Amino acid sequence: MQVIAQAPVTLLVHGGAGTLRRADLSPTQECEYREILDQALRAGQTLLLQGGTALDAVVAAVCVLEDCPLFNAGKGSVFTHEGRNEMDAAVMDGATGQAGAVAGVVSVRNPVLAAQAVMQRSGHVFLMGQGAEAFARAQGLALEGPEYFHTAHRWQQLQTALAQNQVMLDHDGHRSQGQPAPEPIDRKFGTVGAVALDAQGHLAAATSTGGMTNKMFGRVGDSPLIGAGTYACDATAAVSATGAGEFFMRGVVAHDIAARMAYGGLSLAEATQATLHEKLDATGGRGGVIALDRHGHYQLAFNTEGMYRGVVQGEGPPQIAIYRD
Template identity: 60%
Template structure:
């Protein structure tokens, strides 16, 4: 769509994953850690918007903070594959130009979201994977880390737990032995993908998403995060969306773009578009997860069909961070 013709108030929204997130399972100390990390990401991205930077700059900065935080399943602190590796995915989309970039299955790039942006801006492509993506990022001068940087004991214990039960865990499951503790862990589903959407002072929208995928996932598995239109989408005058949840359902339903299409072609308002898409793509098909969304008027809407979602927003009206459903 044509670019905006008005000056608007900048806004940024982020998420750090959705799932079975309750006060009883999280606890006050851990809740405080998550709130502090979300606040740091919001503050970093919004500071750029206040300085006149683009929405793309803001979402990349916010996601970079979350990738550097071991609390989230993206970058440092990402989950392990079945064979004990960490494989990272990320994407960005610029609503002004319609350009997008993504990387998948990378193992050494410190901030995959930066690599995704470089793919968008410095290549003719949208998606690069594995070794090819890493060679490109290295040529671009991006920071690399040894596997030990990404390794956290909590994620390693999750893998051992999942291996013992031949299960695939959906992130943040509490470490512990088999039996009752493991049963609790299986019910403690948290999708740790991180993401951001932003609207800048010129009215431009942007979105970014980053993840480590699923604990004990098959080697080479790629979810919705680096798939434009599934886990990430932005279009000026319409909406910016970043998702988290059961990636296969997001891909089958082209979930992020479905929200945009409802707004663009059916003139639905943002909450209606999000909820109807979640119904058709997730609830009716047995999938779980959620999205953060931001329309051209600066309206933020968080939609999810889980007990909680790490989320927050910041604008001239102030900063707000939420975790639980209500």
């Protein structure tokens, strides 16, 4: 009788993909990004090593990233055309198939906690706008005024976008020396996310974002859409995506990876690469995913120049990377 060893607890995080080149980040900036990714990984790792669930681990990791102004989620969210911060988030539990999501929230300090509350306490999957706000308030979640989410860097991005009459994606080269650029200053996707495998062999995923700079009123991307930007199923994989959301929505990217494993018998690596090639590369979409299966196999895949990303397994130290090489 063959004995299959239990895979070590595993946590992956991402903080967005895009044109991330070494020349675009100063050593200080790179250290700041690496430090917060390390904090997010360790927050989730601690829970997993204590016997916590995969769901608790991904929520804890994403909360760390939402509280940091460096990423386009929570405190660091970008501004809409009207100068507001409208945030989306989702979670999914691979063990139960339960999921929760919120969209267009403006005062919830940690949208991922609101998504978790929707899953566990509302009887629904998706709440949006004022309804999501009222629900979060009723659940006693921390709320903040507009000043909490207002960061100078994001405000300047909006002014640039308004001047150029463009909708801007986050994370695509800081160009801190002020050199003129023929393309938008920021072409990076700052969505944050996490996927985890716990000691019981269960998977979970969470994703959170502020969307696009200068986005239209009411625009919702892939992050809170179950199957598009967030998905988890113990039988296949947990996936969190970052990128040009419209492509991920049309390709149902997160679920497509799991479906290729379930129906086609592909490995996680094969399914991830096939989905990125057929659903993103072939259609002009840009971005990436973090994906994890119940055996502890994982993928941090993207078709851009870089992706803020990291992984930790068992009691080992976090491994963090930014650039393609």
